[in-house]
Amino acid sequence: MNAAILGVSGYSGSALYKLLKEHPKVDKVNLYSRKPRRSLAEAVTAFKNQPEYLQEYDPQAIMAENDVLFLATPAGVSSQLASVFMEAKFPVIDLSGDLRLKKAASYEKWYQKPAAATKLLAQATYGLAEFEPVGTYIANPGCYATATLLALAPLVKEDLLQLDSIIVDAKSGLAGAGKKLTETSHYAYINENAQAYKVNCHQHIPEIVQELQTWNDKLEAIQFTTTLIPITRGIMVSAYAKVKPGFAQADLEAVFTKYYHDKKWVRFSGSDLPAIRDVIQSNYCDIGLSYNPVTNTVLVVSVIDNLLKGASGQAVQNFNKLFGFEETLGLPAIPAWP
Ligand SMILES: NC(=O)C1=CN([C@@H]2O[C@H](COP(=O)(O)OP(=O)(O)OC[C@H]3O[C@@H](n4cnc5c(N)ncnc54)[C@H](OP(=O)(O)O)[C@@H]3O)[C@@H](O)[C@H]2O)C=CC1
Numbered sequence: 658m659n660a661a662i663l664g665v666s667g668y669s670g671s672a673l674y675k676l677l678k679e680h681p682k683v684d685k686v687n688l689y690s691r692k693p694r695r696s697l698a699e700a701v702t703a704f705k706n707q708p709e710y711l712q713e714y715d716p717q718a719i720m721a722e723n724d725v726l727f728l729a730t731p732a733g734v735s736s737q738l739a740s741v742f743m744e745a746k747f748p749v750i751d752l753s754g755d756l757r758l759k760k761a762a763s764y765e766k767w768y769q770k771p772a773a774a775t776k777l778l779a780q781a782t783y784g785l786a787e788f789e790p791v792g793t794y795i796a797n798p799g800c801y802a803t804a805t806l807l808a809l810a811p812l813v814k815e816d817l818l819q820l821d822s823i824i825v826d827a828k829s830g831l832a833g834a835g836k837k838l839t840e841t842s843h844y845a846y847i848n849e850n851a852q853a854y855k856v857n858c859h860q861h862i863p864e865i866v867q868e869l870q871t872w873n874d875k876l877e878a879i880q881f882t883t884t885l886i887p888i889t890r891g892i893m894v895s896a897y898a899k900v901k902p903g904f905a906q907a908d909l910e911a912v913f914t915k916y917y918h919d920k921k922w923v924r925f926s927g928s929d930l931p932a933i934r935d936v937i938q939s940n941y942c943d944i945g946l947s948y949n950p951v952t953n954t955v956l957v958v959s960v961i962d963n964l965l966k967g968a969s970g971q972a973v974q975n976f977n978k979l980f981g982f983e984e985t986l987g988l989p990a991i992p993a994w995p
């Protein structure tokens with residue numbers, strides 16, 4: 658089987674390249690770029706011993722030479738590229754947010770860019786791997802959205818929360834912002850610092866709410882804040898909510914165990930709250946919870962490696978599901994420690 662990547666020179670594209678090169682069912686990885694005729698070594702110095710060249714982006718050639726295309730491009734790109742692949746029913750796994758939101762107006766409001774055509778939005782499948790079936794065009798979830806949705810799913814699906822009380826405090830390392838340098842990604846700014854950003858306007862808010870509403874249509878909104886912290890990889894989500902009367906720590910743990918005991922890439926640890934370090938360089942989402950009977954509030958902590966479970970790892974998980982492979986194939990199950 659051959660796999661194509663557009664965007665290999667970016668952070669999530671590079672992580673994807675490593676996974677696909679080591680995947681037992683992938684014979685060849687073909688790389689395409691808007692800046693072709695470069696060796697991979699020129700595009701990503703860490704890959705200087707790898708033989709591939711970046712080829713011209715040509716949808717017909719991509720479909721002729723590959724079985725699947727991964728798009729690891731920024732928002733605003735795949736909305737322009739998707740239609741030719743959808744018309745041909747050619748499998749695409751899109752790491753960007755372009756086809757995650759079902760309503761074009763919502764995309765335009767939160768991303769401040771023109772949306773993909775409504776027909777394309779309708780054909781894309783939201784790819785939260787633990788809960789959604791795969792389609793031919795998979796809109797891979799956002800990194801914060803993945804960690805948040807996995808933290809809240811059992812509680813929201815079982816209707817155990819006061820739904821207007823959900824507050825999500827999410828923290829991310831810098832690799833989540835991609836390779837582009839900005840004012841806030843200089844070492845002098847990020848080092849020994851923490852900064853809340855995109856408060857009440859983060860593009861993952863509508864994505865999270867859209868998915869939560871498919872699970873519980875009484876939910877209207879969540880409070881969601883993102884903070885940049887001085888690490889390279891990793892996301893920690895702390896989700897707080899008031900619990901309906903009658904539930905204690907053990908009851909909540911039982912619900913999480915029911916949902917996650919058979920999920921290969923979620924490790925629920927009861928009242929032991931996970932740390933970002935526990936999942937780095939793996940495809941795991943680790944989750945723990947603590948119920949406070951004094952305030953009637955549950956805290957659920959979830960951690961992921963944003964470049965793996967939050968991007969390329971979940972993309973390969975979806976690839977495995979799409980082609981009927983074991984969900985764990987080609988994915989790292991041993992985190993880097995220390
Ligand atoms: N980083 C993360 O943790 C996560 C990222 N994502 C999503 O994955 C996508 C990629 O993110 P990330 O890897 O961080 O981004 P980067 O900025 O690191 O990389 C972007 C890649 O896209 C390529 N690219 C940019 N513009 C175009 C274009 N017009 N046509 C073709 N290729 C283009 C770049 O190539 P070049 O500049 O060399 O031409 C580069 O390879 C984004 O949509 C992001 O939101 C999702 C979850 C987590």
Ligand SMILES: CC(=O)N[C@@H](CCC(=O)OP(=O)(O)O)C(=O)O
Pocket residue numbers: 732752753754799800829830831832833834835860861883885
């Ligand atoms: C630290 C950091 O800047 N993170 C990015 C994560 C975006 C992302 O990867 O998600 P999309 O695919 O939805 O754009 C952010 O907060 O926008």
